[in-house]
Amino acid sequence: MPGMSLSTSETAIGMTEIPITTEPTEDEIQRKPWKYIGYHGYAKFISSDDDFLLLRRFDTMSSRVALSLQDELTVIEEQLGETDATYSRREREDVNNGTMRDDLEDRRRLIDLAAEKLLRYNEFLLQHAAMKKLPSAPARDAKSIRNWHYNLDNAAISRQEQTYLDQSDLIRLVQQERTPLRKVIDSSLRLRTLPLWKTKKDDEEPTALPNYNVGQVSYYSNQRIDNFASSIIVLIGVAMLIAPIWILQALVTLELKLAIITVFICVFLLLVSFAMVAKPFEALGATAAYAAVLMVFIQFGTDTESSLPSLPLNATQTTG
Template structure:
């Protein structure tokens, strides 16, 4: 079956594009798997579950107090197997609601670990809708993209600052070297939407980091070899160590203590070279 013409799609994107193409589009890149966290609603539901359990808890306390009074009928409060029916039923109800509440808390804890969706990725989705006159998906159904503070990425890959720099730059992000061929893309969409390879960008960022690292390891050795004055050598080492620390801190994904440890090892290598060359 032939693809519809661009004119047909422009008139009826809800027919020829719809959720089929939208879901295919957002599934091409993990960064585009953006959904709402419903933070406010989840907080309210959590409070409701908590309050229900609090009421049940108070009922159990009142029941225990009632069966412990001196003038009450003698009831064995030291057994679970032969507990009275009303307390056993209440504990079963509490168990059900506690299980639901605990699962909810665990889910919320995990949900909070998802990072907020970057503005650039939200903009990419909104651009897709703009390219289809905001008619491919019902307007009310893609308004979730307006909830910027509540949007999260389903899959968040930790990226180096260099890779983030590429993503944040429209010029760098849309270079032809990143483009990838995507199968089964209709001709009417191929003219409006370009797909870019995250793998290629990551490989480029990794290659740049490796080249810079090799430069910082090899270059000072040749410089130190050509210098005889000890103070000048120490100045060269200090300069390269500071540059190394700055690159680790701002161009790579590393924690402060990890950066300091790697820098200390780097400085030790250079100092050893000085000792050997003396």
């Protein structure tokens, strides 16, 4: 009947419509994080900060793959050597072993196979060498990610798929060169979580976290911490330049001045070596320049003292 068909059609259309619903509540998210968060939420979390983007380097497996590729090439090398030896025997028919263009088919296949395997082998070694240069991820970063999982009852993603965080070959993909002073701040939970560094993600940023993470994840500005560390280094540098000037000015004997200069040079070398990112030769060069500045000042002070006029102790004033 036409009426029945119309009713069925309307019912079918109504069933395919997806009703507009509100966002899940925090309680629902906490009870079913695997549904409302899952890997899409986890991926957004670890991409929200460079310190959270931790992945495995697979050191042991990479070494095993490299050994396997090496052995495949070794077998081809042995086969190629046997082929050359076979075609070079006296009792064999004459074969031109001095041509590439008219080489025998079986030897040509071995060389082509070796080229293919070598390309894969070399690419893998270069990639593995580059990965080995990446330092291991700090344990505190892996702990931060574990805390995120813990706050969601370890149910946002499969527990078994969280075990990569327990491996010893974790690396942080985005590497930042940090001064030793900055590393000291990072190593202290109290220092690196000072309210002074605290910041928040803009809601419009692609890496902004959903509302269910707002109260659980705290962000601290790397720029503020770096600026603070740089300011401390600058203040120490200024003090290292000004303090010896006043101390040397107050001293009389040359031996004491040289002793003070020696102390400041040693302290300066230690600061440059352990408080800033500097190579040994760069640290020595900066220390040599610093020592030259101090020696110029002490020479200037000595010349000034020697040029001052002196009066005899028994001088008397005469009047006309």
